[in-house]
Amino acid sequence: IDNIKDFIARFFSKRVDHFLTVNSGVAQIYRDRFNVNPKRMTSCTHLGVDVDTFSPDYSNKKQDYIDKFSLSRGDQLVGYCGRLVEYKGVSDLIDAVSMLRDDGIDCNLALLGDGPMRKSLETLSLKYSWLYILDPIPHREVVDFYRAIDIFVMPSRVLPWHIEHDAHALLEAMSVEVPCIATRCGALEDVLPWNELLVDPENVYDL
Numbered sequence: 726i727d728n729i730k731d732f733i734a735r736f737f738s739k740r741v742d743h744f745l746t747v748n749s750g751v752a753q754i755y756r757d758r759f760n761v762n763p764k765r766m767t768s769c770t771h772l773g774v775d776v777d778t779f780s781p782d783y784s785n786k787k788q789d790y791i792d793k794f795s796l797s798r799g800d801q802l803v804g805y806c807g808r809l810v811e812y813k814g815v816s817d818l819i820d821a822v823s824m825l826r827d828d829g830i831d832c833n834l835a836l837l838g839d840g841p842m843r844k845s846l847e848t849l850s851l852k853y854s855w856l857y858i859l860d861p862i863p864h865r866e867v868v869d870f871y872r873a874i875d876i877f878v879m880p881s882r883v884l885p886w887h888i889e890h891d892a893h894a895l896l897e898a899m900s901v902e903v904p905c906i907a908t909r910c911g912a913l914e915d916v917l918p919w920n921e922l923l924v925d926p927e928n929v930y931d932l
Contacts, residue, residue, distance in 0.1 A: 731886060734759055745769040750888040750911035758886060774893075774900045779868050781902040790873035794835065796857055801832040804874030804903075806867060806894045809840035809858075812887045814880030814908060814926065816842075819849070819856065821880075821932040826855065835859060837870050871901040881910040882926045892916040906932070 738759040744766045746752040752768060755761040782790075791798055803822055807813055815836065822834045835857040836846065843858065850856040859870070871877065877898035881889045888911035895916050898905050907913040908926040917923060924931040 741765070743767065747890045748912045748915055751890045754886065754888060774896050776900055778865055779871070779897045779900040782872050787872065790869050793869055794857070794859055794873055796835055796873060797833055797855075798875075799831040799833040799855065801830070801875045802835060802873065803832055803876045803878055804835045804837065804870065804898075805878055805880070806837040806870060806898075807879070809836060809838050809842040809846060811842065812882050812884055813840075814882050815846070817882070817927055817929050817932060818878055818880045819846075819853075820929045822855070823853070824929065833857065835870070835874060837862070837867070867897065868901060871898050871903050874903060877903045877905045878932070879905070879907040879913055880924075880926070880932055881908050881913060883908075883910050889913050908932075 734755075738755065738761055742765070744752075744755060744761060746755065746766050746768050749768065752763070752766050755766065756763060791802070796802060803818075805815065805818055809815055818836075819834065822832055825832050833855040837859040839861045846856075846858050850858050862870070877895070879889075879892065879895045890912055892907075892912040892915070895905060895907055895913060899916070905917055906922055906924070907917045909923050910926055914923060
């Protein structure tokens with residue numbers, strides 16, 4: 726999929742009259758990787774969250790949401806929702822939680838999504854009882870996953886051809902009032918501008 730996206734971008738970048746870039750990071754990729762003239766680009770975010778659906782539940786039913794996904798919470802339940810692919814930093818998040826557990830902090834990790842890493846992660850979850858790999862669910866039900874977890878983490882990596890362009894899952898988790906941590910990667914910095922909640926990509930120790 727990523728190779729196809731790269732081919733399409735290269736093929737059409739010379740044929741498009743004007744680009745709407747969702748953040749400055751995406752604009753930089755088009756400048757540096759595809760030699761697009763900045764005069765042909767306008768920054769225009771498309772972010773939005775259905776706050777009627779993605780809202781906090783104050784009824785103190787967290788355990789019901791945890792049970793819905795057959796999770797064990799431990800002292801803290803860390804969650805991620807998105808593509809299960811290396812450039813999303815999934816491996817970094819697993820390593821960070823493993824380090825916390827080595828330090829005596831009883832936290833579990835739930836990953837919701839699909840992607841090329843899924844089979845290897847499912848195998849890894851057989852080794853780590855604290856690691857849960859959840860099947861994709863309809864978008865309207867993702868809110869229940871956010872309500873089940875204690876902390877949402879979006880640990881994306883910065884690559885020459887990839888930077889977070891919308892941070893939609895992060896926005897949804899924030900809308901449900903879940904505490905969030907993210908890496909300094911494109912739109913994540915725009916959405917979560919408080920420096921104490923941001924870490925450098927691929928820095929497992931800081932994460």
